[in-house]
Amino acid sequence: MRWLILFAIFCALVFGDASNSTDINSGTITTDGTWTAVWTKSADKTSITFNITAQTTGWVGIGFNSVGLMGGADITTSWITNNAVTIFDAYATMEAQPQPDTKSGGSNDVSAVSGSESATSTTVVFTRPMAATDKNDNAIQGKIYVLWAWGTQDGVGDASSPQFPQHERYGSVQINFGTRNNATVVGSSGTSGGQRGTAGKTLTVGWMLIFCLVAGISTM
Numbered sequence: 001m002r003w004l005i006l007f008a009i010f011c012a013l014v015f016g017d018a019s020n021s022t023d024i025n026s027g028t029i030t031t032d033g034t035w036t037a038v039w040t041k042s043a044d045k046t047s048i049t050f051n052i053t054a055q056t057t058g059w060v061g062i063g064f065n066s067v068g069l070m071g072g073a074d075i076t077t078s079w080i081t082n083n084a085v086t087i088f089d090a091y092a093t094m095e096a097q098p099q100p101d102t103k104s105g106g107s108n109d110v111s112a113v114s115g116s117e118s119a120t121s122t123t124v125v126f127t128r129p130m131a132a133t134d135k136n137d138n139a140i141q142g143k144i145y146v147l148w149a150w151g152t153q154d155g156v157g158d159a160s161s162p163q164f165p166q167h168e169r170y171g172s173v174q175i176n177f178g179t180r181n182n183a184t185v186v187g188s189s190g191t192s193g194g195q196r197g198t199a200g201k202t203l204t205v206g207w208m209l210i211f212c213l214v215a216g217i218s219t220m
């Protein structure tokens with residue numbers, strides 16, 4: 001009986017979260033300890049600011065997609081060279097260097113707020129619209145995948161024609177930008193050339209959901 005109550009509470013928490021439409025304003029995305037982002041929506045909820053810190057002096061990136069893969073992802077990449085921030089709004093058609101939106105009829109919809117670099121880390125703060133403003137953008141709404149990555153070196157070229165090396169570490173995590181404040185990826189990272197992992201949290205919740213269903217059926 002006690003287990004049933006615990007299951008009921010757990011299931012209510014899981015499903016309650018999915019159905020709660022409370023629109024929160026900010027959150028933190030923590031990955032494997034090498035890449036963290038703090039996001040904050042504007043007061044009118046039309047734009048969102050990301051403050052990304054990665055343990056590298058090379059490039060840092062963040063992407064948004066309906067799946068945890070690069071293909072179809074709206075990706076922003078940035079690096080700091082001699083205190084100057086290079087940042088661009090790009091799109092990846094596949095597992096390859098994302099190309100600036102401006103190269104395929106889109107617009108650059110991200111703007112740097114600030115950027116700084118230490119001997120071991122890079123912090124970039126940028127703002128973008130919540131909505132998709134051209135065909136190469138994905139809206140930030142509800143539950144979507146955030147892709148994260150960083151490389152060991154800066155890129156070269158400007159925002160209209162950037163070139164940068166492949167990521168050193170990367171991963172993906174599903175975030176609900178409406179209801180969930182914090183997300184931590186456990187074991188979701190990969191290194192260059194490896195297989196991108198799945199979010200540990202999502203897997204755990206998935207298993208617990210199956211457990212819930214089985215428990216529910218077996219008590220019918």
Ligand SMILES: *[C@@H]1O[C@H](CO)[C@@H](O)[C@H](O)[C@H]1NC(C)=O
Nearest residue numbers: 015016017019020021022179
């Ligand atoms: C939704 O979340 C808010 C804030 O966490 C909470 O106050 C409210 O009771 C929740 N509503 C439902 C239906 O779960």
Ligand SMILES: *[C@@H]1O[C@H](CO)[C@@H](O)[C@H](O)[C@H]1NC(C)=O
Nearest residue numbers: 038051052053113114123125
């Ligand atoms: C971004 O995050 C860094 C590290 O947490 C912090 O020092 C900095 O003040 C933040 N910048 C903004 C504009 O929020």
Ligand SMILES: *[C@@H]1O[C@H](CO)[C@@H](O)[C@H](O)[C@H]1NC(C)=O
Nearest residue numbers: 027028029030180181182183
């Ligand atoms: C989210 O994470 C940040 C940083 O780890 C922490 O300071 C904050 O209290 C967390 N918020 C919630 C609602 O758990």
